[in-house]
Amino acid sequence: MSIEITSLTKNFGAFPAVKDVSLHIKTGEMVAFLGPSGSGKTTLLRIIAGLEFANHGEIFFDGENVTMKSANERKAGFVFQSYALFNHMTIFENIAFGLRVARRSKRLTNEKIRERVLSLLETIQLSGLENRFPVQLSGGQRQRVAFARALAVEPRVLLLDEPFGALDAKVRRELRAWLTEFHNKTHLTSLFVTHDQDEAFDVADRVVIIDKGTIQQIGTPEEVRSGGGNAFVRDFLAIDI
Amino acid sequence: MASFIDFRNPPGSDRRADSAFRATSEPLWVRRMLIGIVLAFFILFLGLPLVVVFQGALAKGTEHFVAAFRDYDILHSVLMTLTVTLISVPANTLFGIAAAWSITRYRFFGRQALLALIDLPLWVSPVIGGLVYVLLYGRRGYMGPWLQAHDIKIIFALPGMVLATTFVTFPFVARSLIPLMQAQGCEEEEAALTLGAGGFQILRRITLPKIKWGLFYGVILCNARAMGEFGAVSVVSAKISGKTNTMPLEIERLYGDLLFADAFAVASALSLLALVTLILKTLAEWKNRRQFEAGQRALLEPTIEGATN
Numbered sequence: 001m002s003i004e005i006t007s008l009t010k011n012f013g014a015f016p017a018v019k020d021v022s023l024h025i026k027t028g029e030m031v032a033f034l035g036p037s038g039s040g041k042t043t044l045l046r047i048i049a050g051l052e053f054a055n056h057g058e059i060f061f062d063g064e065n066v067t068m069k070s071a072n073e074r075k076a077g078f079v080f081q082s083y084a085l086f087n088h089m090t091i092f093e094n095i096a097f098g099l100r101v102a103r104r105s106k107r108l109t110n111e112k113i114r115e116r117v118l119s120l121l122e123t124i125q126l127s128g129l130e131n132r133f134p135v136q137l138s139g140g141q142r143q144r145v146a147f148a149r150a151l152a153v154e155p156r157v158l159l160l161d162e163p164f165g166a167l168d169a170k171v172r173r174e175l176r177a178w179l180t181e182f183h184n185k186t187h188l189t190s191l192f193v194t195h196d197q198d199e200a201f202d203v204a205d206r207v208v209i210i211d212k213g214t215i216q217q218i219g220t221p222e223e224v225r226s227g228g229g230n231a232f233v234r235d236f237l238a239i240d241i
Numbered sequence: 242m243a244s245f246i247d248f249r250n251p252p253g254s255d256r257r258a259d260s261a262f263r264a265t266s267e268p269l270w271v272r273r274m275l276i277g278i279v280l281a282f283f284i285l286f287l288g289l290p291l292v293v294v295f296q297g298a299l300a301k302g303t304e305h306f307v308a309a310f311r312d313y314d315i316l317h318s319v320l321m322t323l324t325v326t327l328i329s330v331p332a333n334t335l336f337g338i339a340a341a342w343s344i345t346r347y348r349f350f351g352r353q354a355l356l357a358l359i360d361l362p363l364w365v366s367p368v369i370g371g372l373v374y375v376l377l378y379g380r381r382g383y384m385g386p387w388l389q390a391h392d393i394k395i396i397f398a399l400p401g402m403v404l405a406t407t408f409v410t411f412p413f414v415a416r417s418l419i420p421l422m423q424a425q426g427c428e429e430e431e432a433a434l435t436l437g438a439g440g441f442q443i444l445r446r447i448t449l450p451k452i453k454w455g456l457f458y459g460v461i462l463c464n465a466r467a468m469g470e471f472g473a474v475s476v477v478s479a480k481i482s483g484k485t486n487t488m489p490l491e492i493e494r495l496y497g498d499l500l501f502a503d504a505f506a507v508a509s510a511l512s513l514l515a516l517v518t519l520i521l522k523t524l525a526e527w528k529n530r531r532q533f534e535a536g537q538r539a540l541l542e543p544t545i546e547g548a549t550n
Contacts, residue, residue, distance in 0.1 A: 051431050071434040078435040084428035087535065088450045098436035101446070135535075146432075153436055 001062050001156035001189050002027045003048065008057030010043055010213075017043040018054070019213040028187035032194055032204035036236065040213035041193045042161055048191065049159050050074045061156065077155030081162040083146045085134040091145055092117055092130035098153035120148040123182075140171035144178075160192035164199065176203055197237060201225065209233050294512050297505030309506035314483040318491035318507070324399065325474075325487060326467045329407040333463050337414025338456070342448070344415075345422040346430075356419075362411045370408040371476025374401055398485065401477035409473050410463045417459035417529075421452055424533050454532050458525035465518040469511065 003025040010018040017040045025031055033041040046052040048059060050071030058067045066074050086094050093100075095117045099108055108116070121127045124144040134142055143163060150158060163179070164172040180203055183190060194200050200207050201221040209216045209224065209232075216236075217229040227239045266272065298306055309315055343349070344356055362370060376382050378395040388395060395401045429451065433443045449456070471489040478485045482494050488511050495504035 049435055051434070071431070072437045072439060074435075075437050076435060078432065080428055080432060082428060084432040086429055086432075086447060097433065097438070097446075101433070101436065101438040101442045149432075149436070 003157065003189065003191075004060040004063070005048070006058050006060075008044070008047060008054045008059070010040075010047060010052060010054045016213050018047065021057070021213075021215055023208065023215065023218070025189065025191065027189055030183050030190045030192075030203060030205045032192055032200035032207045033210055034194055034197060034200040034207050035210035035216075036195060039210045041210045043213075044210070045159050045161055045191060045193050048157075049076045049078045051078070075153060075155055077150035077153070077158040079143070079146050079150050079158070079160045079163050081165045083134070083142045083166075085142055085145060085149070087134050089133075090130065091121075091126070091132050091134070091137070094134065094145055095120055095148045095152050097149060102153075116152060117148075120152055123151075124148045138171075139167050140175060143167065143175065156189065158188050158190040160190065162193055162195070164196075165194075172199075179203060209236065211236070291512060294505060295509050297501065298509035300505070301502040305502055306506050306509075309503045310510075312503070314486070315491060315495075315503065315507055317483045318486045318488050319510070321399075321402075321486060322468055322488040325402050325406050326464060328403045329410060329467050330460060330464050332407055333410050334414050334456070334460055336411070337416075337418060337459060337463075340415040341418035341422050342444075344419055346427055359412050359415050362409050367405075367409050367470065367472030368476055371405045371473035374404050374408070374477055378404075396477050397479035402474050402485065402487065405473035405477045406467050406470050409470050410466045413463035413466060414456065414459035417455050417462065418452055421455040421529065421533055422448075425451055451532070454525050454528035458522060458529050461518055461522050461525060465515060465522075468514055 003023075005021060005023040008018055008021045009016070019040075021044060033044060035041045043052060047054050050066070050069060050073070054067070058065060060066065061074065071078075086097065089097070096113050099113045099116065102108070117130065118127070121130055124147060126141060126144060126148075129137070129141070134145070137145065143166075147163075164175055167175065176199060183203075192203070201224075204221065206218060206220055207224050208218050209229065211232050217224055217233045219228075224233070225237065225239070227234060229237075229239075233239075267275075310319075340355070340359060344352060375396055378384050378388060378401065380389065380396070382396075393400075395404070429447050430443050433447050438446070469489060470487075471493075474487055475490055475493075478487070478490060480486060480490055480494070482491065486494060488507055492504050492507045492511070495501075495507065
């Protein structure tokens with residue numbers, strides 16, 4: 001699915017979190033939002049998901065204007081940094097949640113739900129853990145469950161907010177490789193927020209560098225790293241020219 | 242050097258923590274005296290009265306105690322208390338959930354004012370709560386003529402007593418939910434939203450299971466206060482035994498009529514209900530603390546490593 005964003009602005013009180021951002025994301029792309037803490041990259045992602053609403057500007061999914069649509073109508077797969085798993089439900093029920101709350105006319109039968117959840121568990125290599133509760137899993141396992149839960153409803157876009165932020169370096173690398181492989185297989189349009197430039201350059205097709213709520217540079221990892229950007233980008237990426 | 246190792250208090254044992262605590266503490270006699278004063282107060286003001294209530298109830302023997310609850314007026318007062326409680330507690334439960342949800346989830350004009358107003362019934366005397374309803378709905382009140390014209394009786398009748406009780410027990414459910422819901426945050430609700438769940442589905446499947454013990458605690462507290470309410474209800478009740486007397490009002494009536502054994506019998510029943518409430522409350526508190534801590538852990542965890550945006 002393609003995403004078109006036109007002059008998006010979001011203020012929190014007097015604080016401008018996102019300022020006049022325009023962006024086009026092509027179908028099947030993997031795009032990273034890279035920037036320091038408080039740069040507005042997470043806010044931008046949340047506006048795309050429908051978890052925040054912009055003060056100005058519009059958002060189009062495949063040409064359809066979704067600016068005023070709520071998050072549950074947009075159904076963008078969203079993966080939270082803190083996983084946000086449902087702690088009172090088993091892993092199985094966590095992944096099945098999106099399928100169970102679907103409108104009755106579109107709801108799958110219990111057997112179909114079971115089939116899909118078990119196949120997703122296989123995809124994330126956690127088969128056999130369906131009856132555990134989130135607290136019984138490690139951080140990396142929980143994050144993979146959060147992925148599976150988002151993928152269960154077959155979203156047209158995947159939005160990842162610092163997906164590996166809370167994990168240790170080794171698990172981070174493993175999950176990063178897994179995500180790249182997953183994306184190469186499915187070509188699901190994906191946006192992810194990170195403050196880690198290695199992660200952004202390693203995983204993304206294009207990198208969007210954000211600071212103080214505005215886009216500083218957009219380009220492929222090679223373009224961005226070659227040092228063509230402005231003073232902020234050079235300083236942020238520590239490029240010496 | 243070996244003498245530095247403390248064999249009596251190995252690392253990690255509770256005694257070690259205890260001795261560290263003692264180092265900053267007062268001398269023994271000060272502590273003994275403070276604990277003594279607290280215990281004496283406790284026995285004098287809480288323990289003894291409770292014993293006396295049950296003693297008074299059984300003063301004329303168990304037959305008399307049982308007979309008291311065959312009396313029509315006394316039975317009716319129990320029924321009145323249950324009726325009032327059964328209406329005002331669910332009403333306040335619904336209000337409490339709605340208020341806690343709005344206050345913790347939304348930022349709106351008047352939010353701080355609402356937060357302060359919820360506590361109002363704790364700050365003013367219950368008698369004032371009752372009087373306000375008399376001023377509003379009484380025969381000479383603002384709504385009085387209209388109510389009379391439509392033959393609706395609120396003051397000196399059940400509706401007024403329910404209103405007064407609801408006013409007094411207003412804060413309990415909301416107050417016990419607000420800190421809990423603040424600690425838990427709303428990421429799970431947001432996750433449910435992106436998965437296509439509607440508002441009611443989120444409430445039923447995510448929020449209510451998350452807050453159930455805090456909610457139970459609030460409802461129990463609200464219930465205890467509703468059953469025992471005297472001041473506000475006494476203003477709006479006609480105080481007719483067998484008609485508009487709740488248990489606390491009936492106790493006062495019996496006591497005034499010098500029927501001490503009967504008064505204590507009703508009082509002991511009310512105390513028993515309070516004791517059961519106390520046990521349930523302790524259980525809920527314990528469960529709720531675990532839910533609260535789990536919520537906070539979930540919130541703190543992601544910040545351990547690296548910046549959040």
